[in-house]
Amino acid sequence: MKKPKIATVWIDGCSGCHMSLLDMDERILDLLSKADLVYSPLVDMKEFPEGVDVTLIEGAVSSDEDEEKVRFVRKRSRILVALGDCAVTANVLAMRNAFGPQNIMRRAYIENVTRNPLMPNEDLPTLLPQSVPVHGIVKVDLFLPGCPPSADLIYESLESLIAGKIPELETRVQFG
Amino acid sequence: MSRKILIDPVTRIEGHSKITLYLNDAGNVENARFHVTQFRGFEKFCEGRPFYEMPSLMARICGICPVSHLVASAKACDALMAVRIPPVAAKLRKVMNLAQIVQSHALSFFYLSAPDLLLGMDAPVASRNIVGLLEKHADAAKDGIFLRSFGQRIIASLGGERIHPSWVVAGGVNAPLSSETRDAILAEIPQALRVIQRSLGWFKKIIGSHREEIRTFANFRTLFLGLVNEKGGWEDYDGTFRFMDATGKIIADHIPIDSYGDYIAESVEPWTYLKFPYYKPIGYPEGMYRVGPLARLNLIDSFGTPLADEEWTEFRELSRTPVLSSFYYHYARLIEILYGIEKIEQLLSEPDILSRHIRAFAGPNNREGIGASEAPRGTLIHHYRIDEHGLITWANLVIATGHNNLAMNRGVLQVAKHFVSGEKISEGMLNRVEAVIRAYDPCLSCSTHAAGTMPLRIELRDSAGNLLDTKIRD
Numbered sequence: 001m002k003k004p005k006i007a008t009v010w011i012d013g014c015s016g017c018h019m020s021l022l023d024m025d026e027r028i029l030d031l032l033s034k035a036d037l038v039y040s041p042l043v044d045m046k047e048f049p050e051g052v053d054v055t056l057i058e059g060a061v062s063s064d065e066d067e068e069k070v071r072f073v074r075k076r077s078r079i080l081v082a083l084g085d086c087a088v089t090a091n092v093l094a095m096r097n098a099f100g101p102q103n104i105m106r107r108a109y110i111e112n113v114t115r116n117p118l119m120p121n122e123d124l125p126t127l128l129p130q131s132v133p134v135h136g137i138v139k140v141d142l143f144l145p146g147c148p149p150s151a152d153l154i155y156e157s158l159e160s161l162i163a164g165k166i167p168e169l170e171t172r173v174q175f176g
Numbered sequence: 177m178s179r180k181i182l183i184d185p186v187t188r189i190e191g192h193s194k195i196t197l198y199l200n201d202a203g204n205v206e207n208a209r210f211h212v213t214q215f216r217g218f219e220k221f222c223e224g225r226p227f228y229e230m231p232s233l234m235a236r237i238c239g240i241c242p243v244s245h246l247v248a249s250a251k252a253c254d255a256l257m258a259v260r261i262p263p264v265a266a267k268l269r270k271v272m273n274l275a276q277i278v279q280s281h282a283l284s285f286f287y288l289s290a291p292d293l294l295l296g297m298d299a300p301v302a303s304r305n306i307v308g309l310l311e312k313h314a315d316a317a318k319d320g321i322f323l324r325s326f327g328q329r330i331i332a333s334l335g336g337e338r339i340h341p342s343w344v345v346a347g348g349v350n351a352p353l354s355s356e357t358r359d360a361i362l363a364e365i366p367q368a369l370r371v372i373q374r375s376l377g378w379f380k381k382i383i384g385s386h387r388e389e390i391r392t393f394a395n396f397r398t399l400f401l402g403l404v405n406e407k408g409g410w411e412d413y414d415g416t417f418r419f420m421d422a423t424g425k426i427i428a429d430h431i432p433i434d435s436y437g438d439y440i441a442e443s444v445e446p447w448t449y450l451k452f453p454y455y456k457p458i459g460y461p462e463g464m465y466r467v468g469p470l471a472r473l474n475l476i477d478s479f480g481t482p483l484a485d486e487e488w489t490e491f492r493e494l495s496r497t498p499v500l501s502s503f504y505y506h507y508a509r510l511i512e513i514l515y516g517i518e519k520i521e522q523l524l525s526e527p528d529i530l531s532r533h534i535r536a537f538a539g540p541n542n543r544e545g546i547g548a549s550e551a552p553r554g555t556l557i558h559h560y561r562i563d564e565h566g567l568i569t570w571a572n573l574v575i576a577t578g579h580n581n582l583a584m585n586r587g588v589l590q591v592a593k594h595f596v597s598g599e600k601i602s603e604g605m606l607n608r609v610e611a612v613i614r615a616y617d618p619c620l621s622c623s624t625h626a627a628g629t630m631p632l633r634i635e636l637r638d639s640a641g642n643l644l645d646t647k648i649r650d
Contacts, residue, residue, distance in 0.1 A: 046184070096216065148340070
């Protein structure tokens with residue numbers, strides 16, 4: 001039987017969910033013997049491939065590039081999992097929604113600088129007016145909240161998903 | 177015709193970035209830009225929140241080194257409260273900060289860079305990663321998993337969680353150390369020491385096969401910045417700033433952290449969300465400096481633990497002046513892991529470490545507070561202002577990876593000029609351009625507070641900038 005393909009994507013988050021994924025320690029070897037990691041910040045593939053079985057996505061959607069990526073990844077993934085509170089609710093990233101992109105950028109690039117104050121905008125993604133959760137853009141099949149979700153939760157969920165089952169999480173998940 | 181090569185995204189680093197190389201008519205690299213493409217806005221959206229929420233909120237800047245942010249933020253809060261925290265609270269914060277330096281360096285070295293070092297810069301992209309490393313060098317990969325886990329488990333045993341523990345708080349820490357936890361950590365120290373010494377052993381053996389990278393990986397003169405203790409020794413928690421120049425001369429010493437603004441200024445460039453700090457007395461961009469493991473090993477007078485001092489002495493023999501090649505960041509990182517393990521053992525063996533006096537309580541007494549620490553990647557500064565109710569009105573964060581921004585850009589250009597030429601561009605050449613970035617171990621997640629096969633998008637543009645051809649190579 002062909003091994004299932006899994007992928008992990010990191011958009012606007014702190015990478016804590018990816019670190020929690022690594023916090024399963026040597027159990028990651030066990031998972032990677034049952035599935036192929038075809039795209040992730042941890043490996044060198046530069047293009048998200050077609051026909052991915054399970055994609056975990058960390059972070060909120062905050063820029064036009066994030067939005068494009070989420071739509072692209074959705075098209076190429078059978079199961080899309082929102083990994084962690086930022087993907088599920090936009091979490092701390094949503095704290096900027098009360099201020100708007102111009103105000104948060106003004107603080108960093110105009111007020112808190114000594115030389116050459118300007119708003120960076122060359123060859124860079126543009127911030128969306130609001131930072132939104134992944135399901136604000138595309139359909140999500142499974143939500144794994146937590147800041148971050150525990151390594152055990154990620155491990156057990158991936159084990160089920162690799163075996164072709166949606167994990168039973170009702171009593172196990174919590175925010176924060 | 178002139179061309180532009182885009183490496184997007186840069187992989188096996190902790191963040192969102194891409195690199196553009198600009199080639200001239202002859203096909204040689206003329207300019208290079210390292211773009212950081214994420215921005216979040218913590219300095220603004222913390223406004224209106226109570227100051228004592230800052231450690232937990234600011235930890236969310238980064239899931240790789242949340243403890244550094246917890247520590248720098250809590251120290252800024254201590255300053256707002258105008259308290260001197262109980263000595264044991266400071267020691268416990270140090271233990272956690274050192275555990276994080278161990279785990280983060282292990283991530284950088286073993287998970288992200290060892291595939292280049294052990295499998296080769298030109299190894300097949302599909303297996304040039306931690307999984308490929310496990311197949312070919314299982315012992316090294318497992319040692320890396322162990323060291324990262326060792327650090328993360330110390331953090332969890334002190335703070336309840338491996339990532340974003342809420343234990344470091346304004347005024348100290350919120351739970352004392354139990355004797356069981358102390359003993360469990362101490363019991364693992366001998367194995368941790370064996371593993372890191374073994375790793376240093378093989379790294380020193382293979383270093384000779386990377387001569388070309390050593391010579392060209394961001395090997396140039398810069399200043400260096402780091403914290404030092406009152407004796408000029410290695411320091412990550414207390415201490416004052418030291419600046420050293422490329423000849424080894426100390427140009428500013430024992431600078432109190434509150435005076436950072438007199439020495440460090442920041443510039444902006446329109447093509448990246450990462451700002452460019454520089455040494456203010458010299459100006460931009462000549463005031464370029466580096467921080468992090470290489471800088472720290474260059475500017476200290478000693479570590480202060482026996483095994484690390486022995487390794488440090490050998491390291492310093494590489495050069496009569498400061499060690500300038502950023503390739504040696506990897507080496508410096510391993511020595512700091514060794515130090516971290518030794519120092520954790522020392523701190524946990526102190527007689528008062530189980531004290532239950534671990535937190536000072538106070539309201540807001542100062543309107544302004546500054547906290548600094550050495551994060552795995554270098555000097556970290558949190559600076560807050562509050563109103564009379566203790567609500568944040570302004571924040572400025574200067575983050576380790578930001579300090580290195582000028583030197584990372586210069587490093588990319590140096591490597592690209594040496595390895596990339598327009599005649600035939602190989603994947604291995606471009607991997608070296610990324611590898612110089614990996615040597616700095618940039619945590620772009622942090623620095624943007626304010627914010628397999630390797631298909632490459634290569635864009636051919638004429639001198640007017642018109643797109644002639646796009647090639648996707650895989």
